[in-house]
């Protein structure tokens with residue numbers, strides 16, 4: 299049976315882990331494209347095709363990265379951005395889960411929210427920015443609310459789908475074993491919908507990132523990576539700009555690898571509800 | 578354990594395409610600790626009847642009495658095992674699955690784990706308490722499902738073709754195991770199947786249903802001592818009798834008769 303084959307394959311991989319050789323191979327494979335792009339970048343930067351000030355070498359970027367980090371400026375920007383991200387995304391996750399679950403459980407909630415979500419979700423987040431700035435004024439509140447609003451839709455949509463796709467037979471079994479409504483929800487519907495919910499949170503977080511960096515440029519917040527990048531333009535500090543971009547990439551990668559992937563490995567992958575990701 | 582009375586039970590499905598009869602005027606009684614098989618062709622309403630007894634469906638007419646009390650919905654006096662392997666919760670280990678009903682009942686963790694272990698031992702899975710369902714074979718998953726349905730100690734066990742999706746060898750093992758489990762626990766069992774040999778092997782009595790819309794055609798007691806030998810002449814005679822009553826199997830019974838006629842050696 300196919301299910302069993304893949305299951306035992308996962309079991310073996312989990313038991314022994316990939317060999318050291320295979321591990322190095324995947325690392326090489328993953329870094330290879332970056333090495334190529336980095337080399338091209340270096341060639342262009344050193345060729346003098348663009349002014350050095352506008353197209354910094356990797357050395358310049360690295361130096362700027364280190365200077366800004368040591369002076370505490372870059373960490374300050376990064377922490378402010380992260381806090382905003384967590385506040386906005388946290389709000390989106392809570393509200394999104396509540397709306398998504400109620401849509402999945404109640405016909406009436408579905409009738410009310412589905413049309414709204416279908417219309418609002420495809421609009422690019424940036425289009426809402428002027429409105430939020432007018433309503434809530436430039437600053438933190440606008441930034442956090444906008445992040446929350448824009449990243450909420452992916453959470454709502456996937457949670458709704460997940461709750462709807464919880465297998466009827468799980469509900470019946472749980473009913474037969476005496477689960478009341480509350481425990482039906484916490485012990486069956488939530489874990490049953492978890493693969494979708496995690497996907498929704500992951501997509502929502504990506505949305506949150508994207509909108510946050512843009513909003514920081516527009517909402518006149520004093521600190522933040524978006525602001526660092528935008529402000530650096532005025533003084534042609536392209537190396538600082540690039541350092542900001544690098545931090546954004548690193549944080550994004552960190553959240554993906556060390557938060558979402560870990561949660562998935564520990565839950566839905568371990569339970570065989572979705573396949574293991576390539577290492 | 579408790580007796581079950583099924584009185585004039587009728588159910589009609591309302592579908593967009595019109596009314597579809599599920600079961601019609603079903604009547605029979607089950608004694609306490611009796612093992613009854615419901616046998617009938619596909620689509621005759623076996624699952625419908627079992628779901629009514631389980632309390633998942635409300636009959637349009639008639640009633641079910643369990644231990645003299647009318648069924649109004651699902652309840653913990655009944656344990657249910659389905660055909661689908663996917664009935665187990667993938668996010669719980671075998672032990673967690675088996676302990677689920679006890680957890681709902683509010684049994685303390687220590688105690689429910691002890692009971693769940695004991696149930697898993699009963700279905701010979703004591704080595705797999707910590708395994709998640711996706712690491713178990715189909716037969717093992719169904720055994721966990723049986724343990725799970727028994728763990729909170731219902732007086733009635735309802736089973737809907739639990740072994741139908743298994744290969745023949747595994748199915749034989751499962752039937753033997755189920756017979757043992759039943760002998761130890763003495764539950765009242767209603768077991769749905771369309772497999773004649775399975776019914777003869779397991780049942781005290783077999784309720785034969787007519788094709789769509791399902792009614793009870795007849796009830797046949799299997800008067801064989803246990804454990805039963807599927808190769809004995811009496812066993813085969815019961816199979817033939819049931820096949821004949823299934824009606825649609827006339828061609829098969831003809832063939833059986835011919836085969837018998839051609840093989841005088843079996844007569845000695």
Ligand SMILES: Nc1ncnc2c1ncn2[C@@H]1O[C@H](COP(=O)(O)OP(=O)(O)OP(=O)(O)O)[C@@H](O)[C@H]1O
Pocket residue numbers: 590591592597598599617618619620621622623624625626771789
């Ligand atoms: N949810 C439903 N909605 C409408 N009609 C249904 C539904 N479930 C079953 N039926 C119909 O009721 C009749 C009895 O179905 P049921 O599933 O009880 O048969 P069964 O004897 O269990 O068959 P099988 O051996 O194939 O499982 C069938 O004609 C089927 O089409």
Ligand SMILES: [Mg+2]
Pocket residue numbers: 623624625737
């Ligand atoms: Mg059926």
